[in-house]
Amino acid sequence: MIRKQLPFATIAVLALVAAPLLLEPFRLSLLAKYLCYAIVALGIGLAWGQGGMLTLGQGVFFGLGGYSMAMYLKLAEGGGLPDFMVWSGVEELPALWTPFANPVFALGMAVLGPVAIAVVLGTLVFRQRVRGAYFAILTQALAAAMVILLVGQQGLTGGTNGMTNFLDLFGADLAADSTQRGLYLVVAGVLGVLYLATRQLVHSRFGRLLVAVRDGEDRVRFLGYNPATVKTVTFAASAGMAGLAGALFVPVVGIISPALLGVVPSLELVVAVAVGGRHALAGAVLGAVLMGYAKTAFSEQFADGWLYLQGALFILVMTLAPKGIAGILGRWRSARTT
Numbered sequence: 001m002i003r004k005q006l007p008f009a010t011i012a013v014l015a016l017v018a019a020p021l022l023l024e025p026f027r028l029s030l031l032a033k034y035l036c037y038a039i040v041a042l043g044i045g046l047a048w049g050q051g052g053m054l055t056l057g058q059g060v061f062f063g064l065g066g067y068s069m070a071m072y073l074k075l076a077e078g079g080g081l082p083d084f085m086v087w088s089g090v091e092e093l094p095a096l097w098t099p100f101a102n103p104v105f106a107l108g109m110a111v112l113g114p115v116a117i118a119v120v121l122g123t124l125v126f127r128q129r130v131r132g133a134y135f136a137i138l139t140q141a142l143a144a145a146m147v148i149l150l151v152g153q154q155g156l157t158g159g160t161n162g163m164t165n166f167l168d169l170f171g172a173d174l175a176a177d178s179t180q181r182g183l184y185l186v187v188a189g190v191l192g193v194l195y196l197a198t199r200q201l202v203h204s205r206f207g208r209l210l211v212a213v214r215d216g217e218d219r220v221r222f223l224g225y226n227p228a229t230v231k232t233v234t235f236a237a238s239a240g241m242a243g244l245a246g247a248l249f250v251p252v253v254g255i256i257s258p259a260l261l262g263v264v265p266s267l268e269l270v271v272a273v274a275v276g277g278r279h280a281l282a283g284a285v286l287g288a289v290l291m292g293y294a295k296t297a298f299s300e301q302f303a304d305g306w307l308y309l310q311g312a313l314f315i316l317v318m319t320l321a322p323k324g325i326a327g328i329l330g331r332w333r334s335a336r337t338t
Helices: 002-022 025-050 058-076 083-087 103-126 133-152 177-202 205-215 217-222 227-253 263-276 281-301 306-320 324-337
Strands: none
Touching: 002 025, 002 177, 025 058, 025 177, 025 205, 025 227, 025 263, 025 281, 058 103, 058 133, 058 227, 058 263, 103 133, 103 227, 133 263, 177 205, 177 227, 177 281, 205 217, 205 227, 217 227, 263 281, 263 306, 263 324, 281 306, 281 324
16 A cells, blocks of 8 residues: 555655745745645545545635634734724724634634534534435535625624735745745645545544445444444544635635635535545545646636636546546556556
8 A cells, every 4th residue: 555655645745845946936825725725625535535425515614714814813913903894893803803812722723613613513413314415415505604604794704805915924924935935835744744644544443434434324333333423523524624724725825705615615625526536535635736726727828718617627537537537547557557
């Protein structure tokens, strides 16, 4: 297994290390953004590919992490109320915002907040044996409700515009090339650590139990295990990854808004995982990076029709390779060894 993963790992490490040397700051920042999406895709690959839970609302957890970090960055600027609160007529800092002046609390909430919500939701849903399309629709509805809530709370969240104009992070100028290069390395490092940890989890006894739940939940229950607990833990882990990705995304891109965490962005992430190959963690990561790049390239070259090209790319891959790019590479590798 290690020998099979070695070529991918070598290429990935070389590419990530060489990127700061080969790419201009703007392109490097775009790559960092794609890697943030790849962290979310890794969680989707764990929940959907390994556990069979099609989650269409990862944007909710991504947004919770992003807003937690954005609240800290706004308060760290000093100078009284955040700009959007002044424009909204807020005269005093809401009590909800006060703890986020502490960076440890903000980072903790970026991860633990999504995990807590996923645990509560998973406990309620999986105990009732809700699964398949019903679970997917439920998570999609959660994403839609989250957007409505954020838009309606103009004074707390910035409404439709969200939050932007962040100046510095821990004293470093976010507009400086050196800061963006450092953020890229942090994002790449976090993705690498999470990938290795998730891969270890998948190949552990818990991972085998998770796959068994996916393939035959009733059989696992008859053997004395509780599938609801297994699925809840997995769902919570994927939510925590999405929250951490959102926290990293904000200083990299410089904005967080409801448009980035609704139903459509959540669906795009699921499509990216499907294109890469949902049964392979590396495929989920690769799919997120490739779809992010394709979205940027298509929008730059074909401003009026890039959505159609992106959809055509998805249809092409799913028609010719239902198991995604990882499936194509797997067949090619098998053909070489026979």
